[in-house]
Amino acid sequence: MTQPPHSTRTLADWLLWMEQCHPSEIELGLSRVSQVAERLAVDLSASRVVTIAGTNGKGSTVRYLQTIYQLAGYRVGCYTSPHFLHYNERIELKGQPVSDAQLCAAFASINQARGDIALTYFEFGTLAALLIFSQEKPDLVLLEVGLGGRLDAVNIVDPDVAVVTTIALDHQDWLGDTREAIGFEKAGIFRSGKPAVCGDPDLPNSVVATAHKLNAPLYRTGYEYGWTDTSDYCQFNGQDVGGRSWVLSDIPRPMLPEANAATALQVTALLDLPLSNTVRRQGIAEARLTGRMxxxxxxxxxxxxxxxxxxxxxxxxxxxxxxxxxxxxxxxxxxxxxxxxxxxxxxxxxxxxxxxxxxxxxxxxxxxxxxxxxxxxxxxxxxxxxxxxxxxxxxxxxxxxxxxxxxxxxxxxxxxxxxxxx
CATH class of the missing domain: 3.90.190.20 (Mur ligase, C-terminal domain)
Structure with a gap:
């Protein structure tokens, strides 16, 4: 393995070195990341956390939530992957990618803390995001799962709300070759007693069983929440934490998928970060995402x-x-x-x-x-x-x-x- 970059080296130097740090691109498991996070004293208790897993729809669900809460004046941190042109895109604070200097400092701290623990490229990036959010303490942290859920690096954090957008056959070599097996992996982000929001209309039994086992309140599209649309307008509905129904109507059809807008709005009904319906409407209308229509x-x-x-x-x-x-x-x-x-x-x-x-x-x-x-x-x-x-x-x-x-x-x-x- 090559030597890590010196403190004066660039972000490109760090990224090249990180690619060489682990013999495989993917190695699922939480023990390595958990140990390093503990040594770094990563603490997100000052922030509300939403973890988002799913085959499709993760990125647009994150963007809906980010747009809504930033319009309301909250400080939002987002961790997503992969990036398109610049690595910094993966970690955003207040709607802007973090700086090269922040990333280099985070990578240096991670490298010092890890000792002889080998980390993958993705694990380095996840720890960098968590460390930066721990330091910056945004009001809301949105964590997009990279692969699966149960054994993905972001799952070392306990979310206040867990989201599974959709479940389809993808990455079968890692997650299994049936929707039931893949659903079990994605439902691994659920936490005991914490709300779980699921945007797949044909939810595998494994997801429901995991929620019941953990006594996690389950909010399913088509049941506890949903949406309808005409050619130009949408109506969304759902339930809050007390089981009370809510409706948001006459919203212009968004640029990103309506189903993910419904999921994001259901999440907003479960977080204790107050919002007005005016902000919700504006956020759904304004949300845009690179590479999605x-x-x-x-x-x-x-x-x-x-x-x-x-x-x-x-x-x-x-x-x-x-x-x-x-x-x-x-x-x-x-x-x-x-x-x-x-x-x-x-x-x-x-x-x-x-x-x-x-x-x-x-x-x-x-x-x-x-x-x-x-x-x-x-x-x-x-x-x-x-x-x-x-x-x-x-x-x-x-x-x-x-x-x-x-x-x-x-x-x-x-x-x-x-x-x-x-």
Whole structure:
């Protein structure tokens, strides 16, 4: 193992060193992180904590909550992953990424405290977030689970409210190959006597059983809370901690998924941080998130960026495209260990022209592999990279009105770097 950076080294130096610190990218378990957190005296007791797990919808649920509480004047800390362009995006305070100096100082403290305990890249980042939040003491801390829940590093913290957004087959090598097994892992963030909010309409029995075993009050979409919508407006409903019903109506349809707005609003009814309904309405309307139906206009083209890296997310994207009417041009690049066939099948009815690209990262799949999943009659273009695909679209004689860019966080990150440079 290389030596850790000196105090004068940059954030890039620390990140490169952290990548080399552990022989595997993922090693689930709480003992290592717990020991180091104890040595660092991490203490979040001054903050309310919400932990968010789920296959899809974690990021938008975090963003709804962050937007609502910041509009109300609360200091909010957010820990999410992965990042798109800058590592600092993973840790936000008061709506801004933390500085390089804060991260470097946190990594130096973690490295000193860990002794001979080996930490993964993700564990270093999680401990940095927890240490910074411990020092800054925001009113509300939002922790997004990286993988699963029960054995994820963020689960060393006891949340005031635990959230499971959706449960679908993903990361089966780590979490199991059934929804029941995956649900058990995600429900591992529940705590005894603390509210658990679940946004999956078809909740596995393992999740319900875990809540009952812990005597954790369970709030389920379609039962204790929910939402309805017309073409333009939504109505949300739920229950507070005393079992009293609440309704929030005539809210303009949000940019992020309505189901996650409902989950976030249910969480607000359970936290003892007072809010007005005016702030709730404004927060739902204003919430935006990088890489989730994110619209960028350039040279007359509406670029819509959406990670959509698994079948459930692809189905949601396809529904959004259907709602807008017509078919779209799409740039698609995916990791080879994702269910590419199901993603392509979900998107196909809404796609007019495919621009398939190689994803030039570890585990990256190729354009040719994606093309093999499409019928021979499909209009397909192959590219060596996402950058090449966007470049060809921008150089065309007739520019498309709308272009979807999807398939992976890496796909969206590369697109963001190209469009920002352009």
């Amino acid at each position: 994110q619209k960028l206009e350039y040279r007359g083209i509406n670029f819509w960026l959406d990670v959509a890296h698994n079948p459930e997310a692809a189905e949601l994207l396809a529904q959004r495209l259907s709602d807008k009417g017509g078919t779209a041009v799409i740039v698609l690049a995916m990791l080879k260990d994702k269910d590419r066939a199901a993603v392509v099948a979900a998107l196909a009815p809404q796609v007019q022209t495919w621009h398939l690209a190689d994803l030039q990262v570890p585990r990256g799949g190729t354009a040719a592999e994606l093309a093999a999943l499409l019928p021979s009659t499909a209009e397909v273009n192959l590219h060596g990279s996402v950058t090449d695909a966007i470049g060809e679209l921008l150089q065309g004689e007739i520019l498309p009105q709308n272009v979807i860019i999807a398939g992976s966080f890496y796909t969206v990150a590369e697109a963001l770097s190209v469009l920002d440079r352009e």
